[in-house]
Amino acid sequence: MLALAFAAAAVLPRLLGGWSVLRRSDRLHLAMGLAGGALIGVAAFETLPEAVSLGGPGVFAATIAGVLGFAVLERRVFRHVHSGDLACNPRAGEIGAGGLSVHAFLDGLAIGAAFSVNEKLGVLVSLAVVLHAFADGLNTVAVLLGSGHDRRKAIRWLAVDAVSPVAGAALGLFVGLPDGPLAALLAFFAGMFFYLGAGSLLPRAHRFGRDRAIVYVAALAGIGLAWAATQLG
Numbered sequence: 062m063l064a065l066a067f068a069a070a071a072v073l074p075r076l077l078g079g080w081s082v083l084r085r086s087d088r089l090h091l092a093m094g095l096a097g098g099a100l101i102g103v104a105a106f107e108t109l110p111e112a113v114s115l116g117g118p119g120v121f122a123a124t125i126a127g128v129l130g131f132a133v134l135e136r137r138v139f140r141h142v143h144s145g146d147l148a149c150n151p152r153a154g155e156i157g158a159g160g161l162s163v164h165a166f167l168d169g170l171a172i173g174a175a176f177s178v179n180e181k182l183g184v185l186v187s188l189a190v191v192l193h194a195f196a197d198g199l200n201t202v203a204v205l206l207g208s209g210h211d212r213r214k215a216i217r218w219l220a221v222d223a224v225s226p227v228a229g230a231a232l233g234l235f236v237g238l239p240d241g242p243l244a245a246l247l248a249f250f251a252g253m254f255f256y257l258g259a260g261s262l263l264p265r266a267h268r269f270g271r272d273r274a275i276v277y278v279a280a281l282a283g284i285g286l287a288w289a290a291t292q293l294g
Contacts, residue, residue, distance in 0.1 A: 065227060065230050065231060065234075068168075068169045068172050068173075068187070068190075068226040068227045068229070068230035068231075069226075069227055070187070070191050071165075071168065071169075071187075071190050071191045071194040071226045072194075072223045072224065072226070072227065074191060074194035074195040074198065075165070075194045075195070075197055075198035075201075075219070075222055075223040076198060076219065076223050077195060077198065078194070078195040078197065078198025078199035078200075078201075078202070079198040079199060079201055079202040079215070079216075079219035079222075079223075080198075090265075090266040090267075090276060091266070091275060091276060091279050092199060092202075092203045092279075093203050093207050093262045093263070093265060093266035093276075094262070094263060094266040094267075094275075094276035094277070094278075094279035094280045094283070095199065095203075095279040095280065095282060095283040096199050096200040096203040096204070096258070096262055096283065097257075097258040097259065097261075097262035097263040097266060097280055097283065098258065098263075098279065098280035098281060098282060098283025098284040098285075098286075098287075099199070099200060099258075099283035099284070099286060099287050100200055100254040100255075100257055100258030100262070100283075101254070101255060101258040101259055101280075101283070101284055101287075102283060102284040102285070102286065102287020102288055103164075103197075103254060103287045104250075104251040104252075104254035104255050104258070105251075105255075105284075105287075106287050106288050106290075106291040107287065107290075107291050108164070108247050108248075108250060108251040108254065109124060109247070109248060109251040111171075111247055112124075112243075112244045112245070112247035112248035112251060113244075113248075115240040115241075115243055115244035115247070116240060116241075116244060118241075119245055119248075120244050120245065120248045121248070123244075123245040123246075123248035123249045123252070124248045124249070124251050124252040124255075125252060126249055126252060127248065127249040127250060127251060127252020127253040127254075127255070127256070128252040128253070128255055128256045128260075129252075130249075130252075130253070131156070131157075131160075131252075131253045131256045131257065132256055132260065154204050154205045154207065154209065154210055155205070155210075155218070157204040157205075157253075157257050157261075158201050158204055158205050158218040158221075158222070159218075160250055160253050160254075160257075161197060161200055161201045161204065161222055162201070162218070162221050162222045162225050163225075163250065164197070164250055164254075165197055165222050165223075165225035165226050165229070166225040166226065166228060166229040167229060167246070167247065167250075168190040168194075168197075168225075168226045168229060169190075169225060169226030169227055169228060169229025169230035169231075169232075169233065170229035170230070170232055170233040171186050171190070171229075171233065172186055172187050172190060172226065172229070172230045172233060173229065173230040173231065173232060173233020173234040173235075174233040175187075175233075176233075176234065190226060194226075197222060198219060198222060198223065201215075201218055201219050201222045202215045202218075202219055203262065204257065204262070205218055207262065207265060263276070263280055266279075266280075
């Protein structure tokens with residue numbers, strides 16, 4: 062039950078992160094800058110290193126597949142090329158939000174699995190999850206609003222993202238995933254987050270924002286927050 066309690070503790074920061082974007086939609090370009098940096102940081106400092114530590118062949122191939130796979134979906138399948146248009150393809154935004162929700166589910170799964178090993182490890186993993194939960198909620202809403210969705214759709218996806226860690230923790234307490242498949246899945250989403258942050262959110266934030274220099278500051282702040290969460294966790 063302690064694992065579920067820690068997973069539930071990540072719900073409020075996620076909601077607050079999403080609410081911060083909904084409240085100041087006029088500053089969406091700054092939110093996208095922060096979200097882009099945070100996505101890059103989460104992938105570089107947490108998701109990919111965790112995949113590498115789990116081992117198994119094909120981790121970096123799965124990362125490249127995540128980058129290329131989402132790029133193809135966004136640019137070819139959904140015909141979303143970063144040109145002069147103001148609206149991203151909405152389906153690309155939903156894929157991004159879905160990926161973030163799966164990442165949140167895996168966060169909870171990690172909490173449950175860690176508590177299955179021992180309580181100390183469970184607490185440390187939970188701390189890392191809670192520390193970046195705010196950025197996860199912010200990312201979810203920013204991706205959707207930046208892709209042309211309305212506030213109601215963003216709120217629904219934010220709710221899914223917020224409860225996903227609890228569902229993951231419940232599953233993690235009872236089901237142990239093999240290291241190989243889990244490593245490949247984490248690496249794939251790391252690649253997706255790299256592309257979503259560096260190839261989608263940051264270019265859009267820079268192009269449409271009035272405070273372009275601050276966008277880079279926001280991106281660095283997002284990367285720094287992800288790094289700090291990793292160090293403290």
